[in-house]
Amino acid sequence: MSESPLVCPVGSGQMPKKLYAVAAEFGNPAELYHAAEQVRDKGYKWWDTYTPFYIHGLDKAMGLGKSWVGKFTLAGGLLGLTVGFLLETISSVYVYPMDTQGKPYFSLPGFVPIMDLLTILTSAIVSITGMTMLCMLPRLHHPLWDWDAFTRATHDKFFIVIEANDPRFSEKTTVDLLREIGGTNLTFIGDEE
């Protein structure tokens, strides 16, 4: 009983049973940048680039919109501000009023540092949580990890991966596109069933 492999180089004649994506390798950031622009212009939506380091402007080359993380930060910040204010007001005005240097129980200037710090803390926590959720993390496995060549995405190679569930995906035209824009080592990546 021969199972079809998960990783099949294009042209090898084999195909994974359940196709996840087709991937292509690029030699340097400039190639990747221009390749990404062309994939974007073809109207693909479910695809991603993988690089060892941050490339300025790549988000625009990929046509990515504004990140949603800022909304999480704002929500977290407002939450922290409110919680800080209530925490201080309830405890020092109602629950446990204490005379400190003859200052009024409700002394807003004294509350500000706590409100400020809770704003920062909560917005940071909510931002990181939100970012992790938006990245669909944490996950235990990713189909690309079956591909040995992909380990170099953290070292010296650049990748474009177009997923099979993209409406414009087709085994023929997508492979042609990746080849045309300069991708090498074209490979079908399969997903486990």
Place this chain on the structure above:
Amino acid sequence: MSGHPSSLQLPGPDRLQPGRFALTTIFAGLSVLGIIFSLVGALVNPTQFAYSWFYAFYFFFTIAIGCFFWTMLHYACDSEWSVVVRRTWETILGLLPLFFVLFIPIGFIPELRQVLWQWMQPIHATDHELTLRSGYLNFPFFYIRVLVYFGYFIIAGRWYWKNSVRQDTDGDPRRTRRMHDHSYLALVIFGVLETFFGFDWLMGLYWRWSSSLFGVYNFAVCVQASLAATIIIIAILRSGGHLKMLTYEHFYLMGKLLFGFTIFWAYIAFGQFLLIWFANIPEETIFYNDHNRGLWKYLSYIIIVGKFMFPAIYLLSQDNKKSLRALTAIAVWILIMHGVELYWFIMPYAHQNSIIPSWQDFVTLITVGSILGLAFIRTAARASLFPTRDPRLVECLNVTN
């Protein structure tokens, strides 16, 4: 850095032509009129004139000193984004000798200086507290410090301006290297001098009062105001058809910095208040007592809302930072609030019980502003409006963030 190719076509020199710039005539006219009116004011009401002139001087001096900081920061960090903006700062540094001239009326005329800095009045000479502080507050030392402030900023400022302008012709990258090497020490000296002129001129308005956070506070005031002024100057130059190569990326960067330094100002200004409020020592709280009497109290609330809350919320939005129009609007607002804040700081010493605006406040502000504006146009016209042969020009033009 990033690999995508950069446009290698460099823009040619971009020169300002004062004759074709409508502001030149306006500034020239206003400065002549302003000097006449200021002289009238000085004769009619010297006390008010001293405060008003000092207010106008300090308003613009903080901007110039902030520009010194930005230039040094640019070189110390080897910044790329600020190359095109830098010439504006350097041009302002070239104006520093003029600031010394503007300081002369209040700094060297005994009748005016002792209105501002009351420890200079002979009547206080036997005051016990003043004798304790006389190691610092005495005439020889005061003038030594004045000379050190102006001497250092003028020499260093002109050195940077000259080197940068000369690089336009010889394109020598070693100039950038040299300016980079000097910038670290310059930042340290800047920090010390900025702290002490704040002590001497602003905190010294009431010599019994002192605040340990005052140096940072003065710094926050300088840096925020000068960045707002830079944005406004760039917007004016662009409306005259210059500096067209700046993109929204540059505005976005400046907007982010303006946002950051707005928060920083609030942090420091509030921190100073909080420490004094907590400790509750009469020698220190007297400052906030004096500045919250009568109508002055409402002005302090306006500053909290207008200089911190409104700009901070406004600048949270990316769109407001990326559009020059929206950014200029808030920069104008912040500069107005900078004026309000200094007014709130300085004027209670002139009118303790309530806000009494004097016509001289406006006249001196317009006079000093138009003299400096005219000098800015003249200095800017002597070179290109951006460094044409800076080694990092290409990176600056293609900056992304």
